[in-house]
Amino acid sequence: MRRGLTWFNATSVALGFAFLYLPILLLVVYSFNESKLVTVWTGFSFRWYGALLNDKAMLDAAWVTLRVAFLSATIATVLGTLGALALVRFGRFLGRTVFSGMIYAPLVMPDVITGLSLLLLFVSLDLDRGFWTLILAHVTLTMCFVAVVVQSRLVTFDRSLEEAALDLGATPTKTFFVITLPLIMPGVVAGWMLAFTLSLDDLVIASFTTGPGATTLPMKIFSQVKFGVTPEVNAISTILILVVATGVIVASLITKRREVERQKAERLALQG
Amino acid sequence: MAANMTSADTRGSRLRWLVIAIPLAWMLIFFLIPFFNVLKISFSTRARAMPPYKPVLTMVDGLAGLFDKLQQFTAANYLMLVADSKYWLSYVSSVQIALCSTVLILLVAYPIAYGMARAPRQWRTTLVMLVILPFWTSFLIRVYAWMGILSDEGLLNQLLMHFGLIDQPLRILTTNWAVYIGIVYSYLPFMILPLYATLEKLDETLLEAAEDLGCPPMKAFWKITFPLSLPGVVAGCFLVFIPITGEFVIPDLLGGSGTLMIGKTLWYEFFNNRNWPLASAVAVVLLLILVVPIVIFQNQQQKQAEKAR
Amino acid sequence: MAGMAIGPIRRSFAPWNDPSAKAFIEFRNVTRSFGDFTAVDNLSLKIYEREFFALLGPSGCGKTTLMRMLAGFDAPTSGEVLLDGQNLAGIPPYKRPTNMMFQSYALFPHMTVWDNIAFGLKQDGMPKADIAKRVEEMLHLVKLETFAKRKPHQLSGGQRQRVALARSLAKKPKVLLLDEPLGALDKKLREETQFELIDLQQRLGMTFLIVTHDQEEAMTVADRIAVMNHGKIVQVATPAEIYEQPNSRYVADFIGEINVLEGRVSASPSGGARLECVAAGATVETRQQVDAKPGDQAWFAIRPEKVRISRDAPADPSVNAVPGEVWDIGYLGDVSIYHVRLASGATMKATITNTTRLVERPISWEDKVWMTWSVDGGIVLTK
Structure with missing residues (x-):
């Protein structure tokens, strides 16, 4: 009930984010899988990205x-x-x-x-x-x-x-x-x-x-x-995720930086 | 208040009129009017032609021709929906799955949203962004990711067998379990965000006041926090319930032949059987089922928007 | 613009007393209703050139609506608004020769101080060199020369207020409208700024119209004040008249502290007004002419600082005197306020200036005291 994270709050947030991100993470990892079988890891490879380029x-x-x-x-x-x-x-x-x-x-x-x-x-x-x-x-x-x-x-x-x-x-x-x-x-x-x-x-x-x-x-x-299920889909999904995630993260970092600069300026104005 | 501010300025009021008229006209043409078209076609019969239904009303028929064609409209498609259990069972099962998963999503989302709202202030924006981020990545891809996890040789089964919890792979994919997992996963952010928005605004001194007046924390949660978060609960529930009822991708990819959902039925009727009139009838009845929740949702959104003003 | 010696001229500035003076701003039978609610009710008012005029009243009394009708953000349901002889009906705000300083300042957050001040000049299509000159002039006027490149969020509250002021003055409007201009400042800064505003208005020789709910602010800055209530003007007068000669209990009560005793008019031997305040147990006499018949209900209003308080009975306890018991003393440092319980149960207040550093008071709690006042101390009100 207090400010900050109690173990209950921390656990629920952590589990929640694990649930949200694990599937995506696995998808990305298996896009680098050598094997044609999506679920069996045989080795690291860019094979499916190469296949994608020719598709x-x-x-x-x-x-x-x-x-x-x-x-x-x-x-x-x-x-x-x-x-x-x-x-x-x-x-x-x-x-x-x-x-x-x-x-x-x-x-x-x-x-x-x-x-x-x-x-x-x-x-x-x-x-x-x-x-x-x-x-x-x-x-x-x-x-x-x-x-x-x-x-x-x-x-x-x-x-x-x-x-x-x-x-x-x-x-x-x-x-x-x-x-x-x-x-x-x-x-x-x-x-x-x-x-x-x-x-x-x-x-x-x-x-x-x-x-x-x-x-x-x-x-x-x-x-x-x-x-x-085909590894090629994993590869294209990974690319899509990367593109979108980069876009969103960059956009929000820019807004966040502006916000921080703004707050700093406001503090300075109050002092000056 | 400033409604008549530009009343004398005709250029201003013409502009003002355009601002309303353009989006209004667009939505009328591409959103509202098409529903009446769907309604019309739902009373047609299937035809081996393009378009694959009849009658097709055209300008050249004249009045007599029009009257003749009007008589060809039939309610047969609707009778079919009642007569064939495949259809009405799809509706029942869709609503059932949507209701159950709405409750499930609420149960999963509430602790997460609560934890986020109680997190230190400087973390909160980041946490919100982390919830939104998966939403920006493709819905289809996220459902696809679960196919790899839940399949017979999938990661979940590998893991369970590795730890010796089971000897044989569990059949999860192509069952309703997989559908539930997929739905909860995909719609979770839609519930977390409105819940977080109300919980974050909650004044913490209210809880301190409750405790000060002798109310233990658990009871304070049910007496103070939960009732005050109800607008978020309601918004979140409608936001997930309505689209889930008509969901197609999740039951099609994760569910099996036994998974009856009306979105899937409509899709197959349209693309595989090419029975456009029947698909239209399916859509009309689905819309009728959803019209009450949709109107409630609209009113709630409108009220929230007015309140913010 | 140079500081002229205006003081003596100012003292005789009273165009409202001159029947031949032409009104600069005029509201003629203006009504503004929003559905069932009448914000401004058949109101007529004249404001003169170079006047510093205040609209004073509680929130919702219609003062802001009145100002917005002058600025053009609102239009009368009926009646006319005239400025310098011109009927303003149908003229949109961006074509009116008035400028407004907003309560929130409404500084454009994406523009620098310089651009904010230049905004209005640019709209007029003023040549660039002239704009630069005028903006510099304005920056100098509000002493913000070094802040030209800053954005509004990089300024303190007081600086923002001055930018807003400079921006609204830049176009040399016929009338400057000030909507609660100092509401966001703390008390000390507010008082300083009030005097700066007066100084500015006199130096520029402009007409200022200020809307405020703060009676001290109105009293400090304005030449005349209109006290408003429920969309009507209750009294228009100079600050001194408003304070000393309120025309109603509403005005008397709204401005400062006042004691009000209810009574009935009786025949006065001296030719002034005589009031029998039965409940309070006092008879009041003033030198004032009152438009009332004997037996009519009336009220005697007297400011606490005009009430004398003493343990000794006055020479003539039958007139302008009332006995009571000290119930409470509020010590404010410079003055003390005595709350005295009358026989009727009502309370009267008397303010005593603390002229010596006495910790022991000559009059203390539960003392039996007499309160007295002069024939010119209070005022008889008939409404």
């Missing part, structure tokens, strides 16, 4: 996935930021309940439903399924996550900063770009990163909404996994 289908899928993730995350960030502004700033407007419902529902909506309904829409509209339908689908899914992340930043935003800008003669549009946007930027960036990884990660919705020629990496991994 053109896998590399193509990775390239498609990256492009889809980049484009859809960018569009979703713009739309999601607008959505967050509409939710936080415009008080009551006609259809607000429907609107906020449409922002929150996709967060929990099972992927199979979203995927199926988007596919049937594309078929009804007679759109050729492929790269662009995939982007439409991913924007729809991820913009809601962006909206929620940006919203949490906006609600703590001091409105008097905008009022001060207006008071000093900046038009509402200028105020948004010079004051509001720079200050909610951390939220917008976090929203973009979340949208990017969600798109990178998605299997179900992509399976429904994509077409020939636009197979994504998760789809590729899924079909390989269905045939059985």
